[in-house]
Amino acid sequence: MAKEASNGNSHVTTKPPPTPSPLRNAKFFQANMRILVTGGAGFIGSHLVDRLMENEKNEVIVVDNYFTGSKDNLKKWIGHPRFELIRHDVTETLLVEVDQIYHLACPASPIFYKYNPVKTIKTNVIGTLNMLGLAKRVGARILLTSTSEVYGDPLVHPQDESYWGNVNPIGVRSCYDEGKRVAETLMFDYHRQHGIEIRIARIFNTYGPRMNIDDGRVVSNFIAQAVRGEPLTVQAPGTQTRSFCYVSDMVDGLIRLMEGENTGPINIGNPGEFTMLELAETVKELINPDVEIISVENTPDDPRQRKPDITKAKELLGWEPKIKLRDGLPLMEDDFRTRLGVPRKN
Ligand SMILES: NC(=O)c1ccc[n+]([C@@H]2O[C@H](COP(=O)([O-])OP(=O)(O)OC[C@H]3O[C@@H](n4cnc5c(N)ncnc54)[C@H](O)[C@@H]3O)[C@@H](O)[C@H]2O)c1
Numbered sequence: 315m316a317k318e319a320s321n322g323n324s325h326v327t328t329k330p331p332p333t334p335s336p337l338r339n340a341k342f343f344q345a346n347m348r349i350l351v352t353g354g355a356g357f358i359g360s361h362l363v364d365r366l367m368e369n370e371k372n373e374v375i376v377v378d379n380y381f382t383g384s385k386d387n388l389k390k391w392i393g394h395p396r397f398e399l400i401r402h403d404v405t406e407t408l409l410v411e412v413d414q415i416y417h418l419a420c421p422a423s424p425i426f427y428k429y430n431p432v433k434t435i436k437t438n439v440i441g442t443l444n445m446l447g448l449a450k451r452v453g454a455r456i457l458l459t460s461t462s463e464v465y466g467d468p469l470v471h472p473q474d475e476s477y478w479g480n481v482n483p484i485g486v487r488s489c490y491d492e493g494k495r496v497a498e499t500l501m502f503d504y505h506r507q508h509g510i511e512i513r514i515a516r517i518f519n520t521y522g523p524r525m526n527i528d529d530g531r532v533v534s535n536f537i538a539q540a541v542r543g544e545p546l547t548v549q550a551p552g553t554q555t556r557s558f559c560y561v562s563d564m565v566d567g568l569i570r571l572m573e574g575e576n577t578g579p580i581n582i583g584n585p586g587e588f589t590m591l592e593l594a595e596t597v598k599e600l601i602n603p604d605v606e607i608i609s610v611e612n613t614p615d616d617p618r619q620r621k622p623d624i625t626k627a628k629e630l631l632g633w634e635p636k637i638k639l640r641d642g643l644p645l646m647e648d649d650f651r652t653r654l655g656v657p658r659k660n
């Protein structure tokens with residue numbers, strides 16, 4: 315039975331998980347692992363799909379409503395016999411037979427999750443309920459991509475999993491951060507009440523190729539601006555910090571969590587911490603020394619500091635990130651230059 319890696323708030327789970335389909339162990343049934351990835355057409359989801367598809371024992375089903383994701387991110391798999399892509403909104407029920415569910419569906423960029431906050435809450439709450447219902451029906455293990463935003467504007471630094479957070483429940487970000495907190499609650503309630511096998515990753519800011527050019531998040535904004543020769547827009551005061559994880563490290567952490575024995579929540583992120591001014595200086599230095607750095611207005615409730623304590627990920631998953639920010643940014647630059655049609659000068 316899965317061990318709870320959480321926060322001193324440990325619960326004894328007595329109920330065994332639902333039995334997986336009898337076909338799983340049938341002699342003549344195909345032995346593949348069927349994996350559902352919700353939000354698999356998005357940034358992290360599509361990289362996860364690439365990694366899962368490398369294993370010939372995996373069949374991957376992606377469901378996505380293409381709100382922030384795109385079929386383009388999955389084009390190399392469309393038509394592959396072990397791959398299936400379904401246009402579907404997770405706020406509606408879904409009937410598929412699967413062994414594992416990576417539940418990522420949810421807009422992640424603040425601009426997009428604030429665009430239709432009621433839909434963001436529905437995606438987090440009803441979407442997660444639907445995926446838990448599916449997990450219960452078919453006996454699948456389910457992993458939720460929660461977020462460092464559950465810590466809100468944290469008063470503890472760095473943040474470890476035992477911290478309960480400092481979230482404004484009525485603020486403009488709460489559709490996302492409270493939505494994810496409820497999603498975590500639902501995961502644990504299904505685990506305790508129905509014996510569902512759950513995994514919760516608390517993801518810290520992740521960057522890499524395939525982020526939408528106009529995603530609105532800071533790394534993609536700065537790289538697109540530097541490549542286009544536009545000023546880098548640091549939102550005031552610029553001293554706020556974030557810790558950036560390269561996407562291949564993130565995918566590795568998510569798969570280790572899914573395959574391991576611990577429910578989480580477990581922080582997955584890179585503890586290297588930077589102010590937004592430092593990030594802008596680094597992008598300027600590495601990508602385009604000619605661009606200006608300007609200060610622009612910030613948005614409400616912007617967390618002032620964020621850095622993961624990854625002791626649990628190290629101890630329980632044997633995971634830690636490998637790619638430093640200075641090495642990851644040029645990999646993302648290549649992708650952005652190709653998509654923007656702006657080659658390097660030399
Ligand atoms: N990237 C990060 O820094 C970060 C940090 C913390 C948590 N996360 C979480 O990781 C997950 C993936 O993030 P991402 O950066 O790849 O974001 P993304 O916006 O690129 O991907 C999200 C995907 O979910 C799809 N989607 C949204 N609402 C849906 C719905 N109702 N039904 C079906 N599909 C829907 C989108 O179309 C998109 O393909 C999200 O759950 C996000 O909250 C990401």
Ligand SMILES: O=c1ccn([C@@H]2O[C@H](COP(=O)(O)OP(=O)(O)O[C@H]3OC[C@@H](O)[C@H](O)[C@H]3O)[C@@H](O)[C@H]2O)c(=O)[nH]1
Nearest residue numbers: 422423424461463519531532535547548549554590616
């Ligand atoms: O152009 C920009 C964009 C953003 N920023 C700043 O950069 C920092 C990071 O902002 P982002 O929009 O990239 O992301 P945030 O850290 O605020 O939220 C993210 O956190 C973790 C995830 O759950 C989500 O991907 C998202 O909510 C903020 O302080 C913001 O003010 C800029 O200085 N300039």
